[in-house]
Amino acid sequence: MEYFLQQLINGVTLGAIYGLIAIGYTMVYGIIGMINFAHGEIFMIGAFVALISFLILGPSGGAMIPIALLVVLLIAMSLTAVYGWALERIAYRPLRGSPRLAALISAIGMSIVLQNYVQLSQGARVKTLQPVIEGGFQLMKAGNFTVVLSYMQIIIVVVTVSLMAAFWGVITKTALGRAQRACEQDRTMAALLGIDVDRTISITFVLGASLAAVAGMMVTLYYGVIDFYVGFLAGIKAFTAAVLGGIGSIPGAMLGGMLIGLIEAFWSGYFSIEYKDVAAFSILVLVLVFRPSGLLGRPEVEKV
């Protein structure tokens, strides 16, 4: 029971992070109908930017830490957003209207470029950060096993939930959100009605990238270990989450993220930690084969 509770806590934390990344996949897919394969790398860059800016700001120390963290968050979000914007501008915009596979190959190329760019500029070694926020609540004790809900986990879930809520507000309530939904439905018509489609797509990438940056920062602070390769697996899992929840659907991405996080935590807790990635991939395959529209997505009708 105690062990179960601990895995549940860990799973929810992990799920929150996957959910943040998954939103980026799902939004881009919704608006331009392609898999932004480089999104995992954007997450990785977010983690690095957060790490570097924290190293600069962090040493001021003591009571300043919360403010420093907030500043780091803003820096990471804005710089990573520029990466997201540039990514779209270089690798995707020229390919609009070309076959899906061409865009996907370009995205894979971009993902390789970003990974190696970071590897070359920041070194291949794993970066380890001393824990910034330590401690937590001891919820339960059974024998020598203690169920811990750490402060960091609380922060992650709270930040994620509030960001998602704010984000949901943007999508459903503002003119920008309306423009986005219009572009999803029919890009040509949206353009004819005076919506700047290019700009809307750019903003979608920017939003997705800044959410991924938040996830990157959380991972840096939570695990304290990052390297240039973290984006690949996290990206695949977040994509799985997006597909599981129904690609194109934002609540679906959040739900999918939670499910993938929980499955991964329980799988590693109860079965084998070596095969936890196999579990994630198997879920991806099963969902795509048996329910390609995901849990909350609308099925696509084949037009003849």
Added chain:
Amino acid sequence: MTQPLLSVEHLSMRFGGLTAVDDLSFNAVDREITAIIGPNGAGKTTVFNCLTGFYPPTVGRLTVSHETTRYRLERMEGFRIAREARIVRTFQNIRLFPQMSVLENLVVAQHTRLMRASFFSVAGLLGLPRYRTAEAEAVAKAKLWLDRIGLLSRADWDAGNLPYGDQRRLEIARAMCTEPVMLCLDEPAAGLNPRESAGLNELLISIRDEDQIGVLLIEHDMSVVMEISDKVIVLEYGRKIADGEPDEVRSDPAVIRAYLGEENIAEVELNA
């Protein structure tokens, strides 16, 4: 009693709450051109999609009978309908293989036979004469059709580079190369100029009279429909409102109402 080539009985197709086709029954026979007409959204293309296996119908029995065998289309996958029941269709928005040559388009249509002749590629890989003969026959057949649609000189062009009207005719020729018993054409005259449209009429009549197969036709262009069809079926909101020879259908009040609206009937009758 002879069985009609195609018999559609109580066909219904629902998408969620929308009933696209509602209890439709009709027959089509060989050596006849049967036209299905109706206003936009009447469910004509849906009928085709059910016939050719793109959607399984919600209810209904679709039977094709030829050479003593009966095929129940509603239970078959799309490619088997084309291969075994030999009902072959064209598409409203042309679907050629644009980056393959005109000739190749016609040879791909003979895939099933060539595949068997090539012994699932083994004979072909070894270059056995058996396959080479089959390939030569396939090319000869393609040539025959290219001649009939007047594209012989452009046989090696990429199909996607052909002018629009030629692409329409090529798609029909490609369907004919599969040796169908019934050819289903989805708006073949759409986008053609009057001269091309007249050429299409001739082609369809020759398919009916020389190849002696059945033709099922969806068309908006009334000049085509009235000129060449032997039988016309009129759909409105998924339901059949008339069925008969062109002249009968033309004067059917229900049809006039569907096409022109209630208040215009008196006027039409005056003019007639």
Added chain:
Amino acid sequence: MATQRQDWFATLKESAITAAVAGVLMLPMIGLYTSTRAGGLAVGTRWIELAAGVFLVFLGRLALIRIQNGDRLAPILGGLLVIATGFYLPLPNGLLTVCCIAGGAIIVLRSVFVWGNSQLQASANQNDNPTIAARVQPFLKKYGPWIGAAVIAFAIAFPWLPFADRRLIDLATLVLIYVMLGWGLNIVVGLAGLLDLGYVAFYAIGAYSFALLSSNYDLSFWACLPVAAMLAAFLGILLGFPVLRLRGDYLAIVTLGFGEMIRIILINWVEFTKGPDGISGIPKPTLFGLSFSRRPSEGTESFHQFFDIPYASVDRIIFLFYVALGLALLTNAFILRIRKLPIGRAWEALREDEIACRSLGLNPTNVKLSAFALGAMFGGLAGAVFAARQSFISPESFTFIESAIILAVVVLGGMGSQVGVAIAAILLIGLPEWFRELQDYRMLAFGALMVAIMVWRPKGILSFREPTLRLHEPDGKVGK
């Protein structure tokens, strides 16, 4: 005059904006870096590199705009100048040197390319030919066989040429392995239009089946080769069956998942695969039972004893090169032939329009499965040769990056083009392995190439399609 000045002003402004954005992008990654110090991580600065990078981006953007506006000479000269800078000036670090050389090369190539293309376009319009490719075809048809024969003759003579040393022959074998992989994947991606991101799984299966069969059952290379190919093809069908209904990009991701799953299983199934340590001591192929070792084991004879020549360790490498060459030629012959058979045309038709295929009575599942299985089979063959070349394999050789490299070979070569894939394999595998200094930057260049090709020339460098059947000769006379 005034418009020209405005033009220049706009160009400079655009370049400056691009450089500014690049500056923001590079600030955290190039301007700053983390390094491990005694008390944990510390941040250092690299302002010179940052400034140089921003300046390079500015120049690059400027050149690209000028190329687009029809300038030729200036960008080419500028590009050459930048390359020269990279070569001869002592720049503060290697990354910058490589950026200079690569950036300059891209500018030069791009302007040559745009120029050449506009020339071709102009002459094509005059003759009213349906495709530009149709103009190249008569030439190729006439000289193609000769060129092919010359290339094969060169390949056969290669190990005996004066400049061919041990390392170069070994490298050529590796290039041939990638040529085979590229051709195999080309069936799936180029002809059938199915993007397979997990191709490395079949490569791994080929390598591991040979390695395991030879170490556990003492089977020879030649006995294992067909088994490896069959197992890979079988796996192709097994994996393909559930997923081939999926739409293109989903299929790509699922195949990626399969590739990773195979790798994770290879790492963790220690009893069977020896896990991350890998399998070593994989035997080399023999020539009709003649081994290439100095002292053959009891009861067997070795190559040098049989022919009574002095032992030379390079013989083994030369022989392996010929094995790879033979298999590659076999692969090529097979693919050239099958492309002209109904199954090959069905693959291409499927790539063009799956719905039309169904309506003509082609079973899409069978067509896709056959492409998948045959592609996998060649992956398996290449894997077995790879295992024989390395004598040691571990799961590390079969990561997603490997799949991406093979895909880059296919994409760069022009999907569906045999010659293009071979050239691309030489460029992408041969060059970086030869210039070891470039190793670190290889993947960066791969990624950039994939993007650039998709943006500028989505069909690859050498892409024109010769129809599998012709009614008329290319020069307009009626044949047959």
